[in-house]
Amino acid sequence: MQPTDALSDWPEWLTDWPMELAQSRFSAENHGDYPRWQAAIDAMPTAAQLSVGLPQLAAGAVGCSLGISENDSSGSTDAELLIKLEASLQALHPWRKGPFQFGSIFIDTEWRSDWKWNRLADAVGSLADQRILDIGSGNGYFGWRMLGAGAESVVGIDPTLVFCMQHRAVQCLLRHPNHWVLPLGIEEIPSTHAFDWVLSMGVLYHRKDPQEHIRQMYALTEAGGKCVMETLVVDGPASLYPEGRYARMRNISVIPSLAELQQWLVQAGYTNPQLIDLTPTTTEEQRSTPWMRFESLDKALDATNPSRTMEGWPAPLRAIIVAEKCSA
Template structure:
């Protein structure tokens, strides 16, 4: 990515061909054009330029995708390292991580490694599996999936900023993942219907942004092959199978939050959508140690969105963020 390719998405096309995703392959030109539309996203040229200016890296580098901090170790001059750091900061805010790139530590808003630690022990082994990461941000969890041997990992996220953060990370990672990790700037609604392709589908931090949550669950199920595994992480509230919170115009300062079910209600939703083997593997309050402002994400974060007099509530008076991880399978 240090020099613009005349066909920058070649590896993505080749991956879709290799995976036999012919029905989706035909849609890629239109989806890439819409997701990276310069008229729609005014900052996009600056992000693209920042990635293109990243200097060449030495071939000798040590890449670790299977550690809490996704790391790339290589020798750079002080000047080259400062250049890389300045360019990476042009892609801020960095929300998912952490990363260590040629001695540059990217301390992201989320300690995404903590979430991975909660999820990973419960997964069907990822080695050899085809994985879809819905709303995967810059790809932190996707790199971890590749580090555990997944055969094909596709991140989908409609944010072009995250697309260019992923491309910057690709510049450092190089081909250490054997080209198994890819990013497409689309949402779940752009995945072909009834695809039934992926062995594992992750949707973490997406469901509460969907005005039609059961539709989202159905879309996730249709992306899975029979017997495939869903990993769903979302905001929840305390309560029984009938408990669902529908916030007003904002929840923890976020304007696009819709339904927050209890874990029990979420399990019922999944069963109604046709999943089986539904189980809650983790539920806990989100702390200000796990989500916070940093040098690489200088905007307000969780601490600013809680009631200063009662951190068990948001500043709107709702229960403070609590997240659950629920897993399920598409029936065979």
């Protein structure tokens, strides 16, 4: 069930993006696990063996129904094909964003990303004919939900290769011609192409210069377009610059206050920043599962006081802000 050349091709209209660089990252030179991941994808049941139902993009779990293809001459049973598929998908551990459902295989990801989508969906509304850029897309879960809301195309960028491989595996099943996840960082793409919507969810606090990150987003937003900024925030007047780790994460540069975050968006040029959601992250929303077997949020909180991280900082609180870029 390997992707066709057309599906693995890059979006042609992103003419001056560094596509050769992106392509070169799908290699053992870039990541020692790449051959193992690609072998797992190559071992997925073929299109001749599995018949794949229409993509289900509107429900919480993105996926499709599966059955044995009428053309299958291998003599495999339904159960054997599903075991083979599940083994391939498990080889792409850790699955952080989802969930996904392929036939009877339920990928119970670390995050209930469907909960975040539910908080966002009304503010986004119909995405008919919209071109989307999802910065830090992970495996592209939100891209599928946005295609389900009518988006014309979704380009995700994420430098973590295993998430790009997960997207590749999902694409083998869902086969959408206008959904890509490229192994690139925001700092590597030019701002010569603008998108109707630019999303940055869970990325800002990893950036050394968060204001520069927002300026890049603004440059990538079409006049008359919108951005979604989702990030950890602190509930108080002052932004937090954690020394050392935050909730066991090493690379957290800043957790802004809501006021400062809104100010940064306006300083970059956006107008009308609207807070559409403010929710503490719970250990029901982010947790270890059979598809993400590493430790998760519960181990990053103070065992005696879960309103604090184990380092003593306020526990994770996440905001979603939607802002606009004026028409030219």
